Amino acid sequence: MKKYTVLPEKGRLLISTDLHGNYGDFQTLKEFFFCQEEPVYWVILGDAVHGPSREHRKKNLYDYSDRSWDIVSELMDLMAKNKNIYYVLGNHDHGHIGGRTTRKFHQDEVAYLRSSITSKQHLEMQYFFQNSLLAIVVPNGLLLTHGSPDDTLLNIEDLNDISFDPKENNNYQNEVLCSFLSHYGQEEQVTANLLKRLSQNLNLSINVVIHGHDRSLDGWFVEGNNQLCPVIFGAEKQNKSYVFVDLSEKFTEVSQLEKYIFTIYH
16 A cells, blocks of 8 residues: 655645644634645644543643544545645554554553544544555655654655555564654755655655654744645644645745745634
């Protein structure tokens, strides 16, 4: 099963990151997406699930009820009807299909969410995550991932041979899987090494990684000049950010993307 895809060269692209059960943020992004003239694409960079417990809620930051299942359920319906919406697996999602459990808001977030939904719903959620991607290539120069991967990956086609069940992988495959799901920002040269290799694989010029996984109260940050993280979960409400770009415009460095970062609640 393919673990990456390449987007078209025309149209516009909405890129959003971790939602962690925030249905309000999801609805706002969905309304924005459906207000656009076609063709428009939407890439969600993982971690739809696992919202805050009551004791972790903070005003203007984690002040919402966890509606993880509602988001996944609606995404399944939307993606069945609209082939322009893509989901990239996150490390919190991965916990439901063989990955490590996470402990951000509960001692075992996978067990907690599973206990709050029916067995049928959890099976549907697992199926959705099993059919997610690890990476999306945008011909205008972007690589879209959940974490910011290091340069372990030798060939982008190797992603297709990786199982989401770590027990079915060799050491190299699990190192790549961990890199794409769970790594934070890299040194600029490490990312440059990866992007150069993937550019050669694809015969394209891929220059910038846009990723999720990390947090910033300010809503976005960069690493070096080749990594950008627009932040929704972990940003103050007025700073929650997404990226909205034209697929025909070429990007060679992060600084060119800054004018395409927008706040959700502006």
